[in-house]
Amino acid sequence: MDGQRFYLVNPRDQFSAAAIEWRRAARDTRPDARFADVFVPSVFLKKAEPENIEELRRAIYASGARYVVALEGGPEGEQVWPDYADAMSDMLKPVARHEFAIQQWQRDIVQWLKRSLLTWAELESTKSNSRYTMHIQVRVYRVAK
Numbered sequence: 001m002d003g004q005r006f007y008l009v010n011p012r013d014q015f016s017a018a019a020i021e022w023r024r025a026a027r028d029t030r031p032d033a034r035f036a037d038v039f040v041p042s043v044f045l046k047k048a049e050p051e052n053i054e055e056l057r058r059a060i061y062a063s064g065a066r067y068v069v070a071l072e073g074g075p076e077g078e079q080v081w082p083d084y085a086d087a088m089s090d091m092l093k094p095v096a097r098h099e100f101a102i103q104q105w106q107r108d109i110v111q112w113l114k115r116s117l118l119t120w121a122e123l124e125s126t127k128s129n130s131r132y133t134m135h136i137q138v139r140v141y142r143v144a145k
Contacts, residue, residue, distance in 0.1 A: 007065035007143075008042035009056075009081060010072070041065065048083035057088055065143055068092055072137040085141070092141035101133045 041063040046052045060068060070081050085092060 005065045006067040006069050007060050007063050008040050009068060009070040010044055011042045045080050045084060048080040053084055053087045056084060057091065060143060068141040068143060070139045072139065091144050093144055094139065095142050096140040098138040099135065101135050
């Protein structure tokens with residue numbers, strides 16, 4: 001998808017539109033590069049109701065994106081992408097699927113650790129006991145015109 005326009009669905013953390021824009025801008029060494037060349041349109045989905053699905057459909061077409069990249073999994077948000085994908089199957093054609101895992105820590109534990117006076121061994125034990133793996137699936141769709 002390098003050099004292609006894409007629309008990011010359910011961005012978060014390391015997969016935010018801003019992070020991707022920064023990376024694309026940092027790699028673009030052309031003197032005539034513009035913000036439009038690295039801009040990544042994105043949306044965090046609302047409940048899968050007909051008007052929300054149609055709103056996303058219009059936004060994708062208006063963006064000029066050739067691909068939709070949907071992030072699934074993670075602790076935030078209702079998992080509504082399958083409902084959107086089913087309703088928009090006439091315009092979205094699956095082309096790829098990727099899975100990866102990211103190590104995370106429980107948020108309240110991390111905040112507590114920053115303010116605590118634990119020994120090194122206690123700190124490592126607490127960190128390892130509060131760690132979990134977040135599994136993320138990325139589905140890539142070609143936008144049919």
